[in-house]
Amino acid sequence: MSVTCKEYYNPNQSMLELVFAPAEEWISRSDEDIIGATMSELAKLFPDEISADQSKAKIIKYHVVKTPRSVYKTVPNCEPCRPLQRSPIEGFYLAGDYTKQKYLASMEGAVLSGKLCAQAIVQVNLSQKHLHNLSARNIKF
Structure with a gap:
């Protein structure tokens, strides 16, 4: 402080x-x-x-x-209800203190969730770029 x-x-x-x-x-x-x-x-x-x-x-x-x-009140077995930052919907990501991360609802949890969300987006984009590069190498002219 x-x-x-x-x-x-x-x-x-x-x-x-x-x-x-x-x-x-x-x-x-x-x-x-x-x-x-x-x-x-x-x-x-x-x-x-x-x-x-x-x-x-x-x-x-x-x-x-x-x-x-x-x-929010932390009760037993509520952790599975917290969604991951990468949702099952392609291209749809979540960030917020309510998502799955190591803190409770807090500013720290929101910040960590934002970082995890950004990492998920980068990871998917890198994977897609890698797949694109692999498929481009197999194209025969």
Whole structure:
């Protein structure tokens, strides 16, 4: 973040951004409840750096953003429903965070999907060019 937003740079501080999904049970809770639960979970994950009572790392400021249905719910066996970037329809490709890639619905997933989509297009075009070159060599005059 300090590379893109110089005003956030502080060598003695860190910034942490989290996404809760699915968030049905959290949407109606207060910001304080969400921060308290978050700190408890972070204390379990990073016990040397964080404690729920903030006796170690301290929160200087926070902002809770609640956006219902902004991230799809990941449930068991839903991965096969995500389409590949190369569709069964010739010349029709898909890109987006919902397609098959290693991330959930996110900006990172959308970017990776776009890259995979571009790779699929290039791969098909290279294969077609290769086949065209092979068939051109077999033409006898």
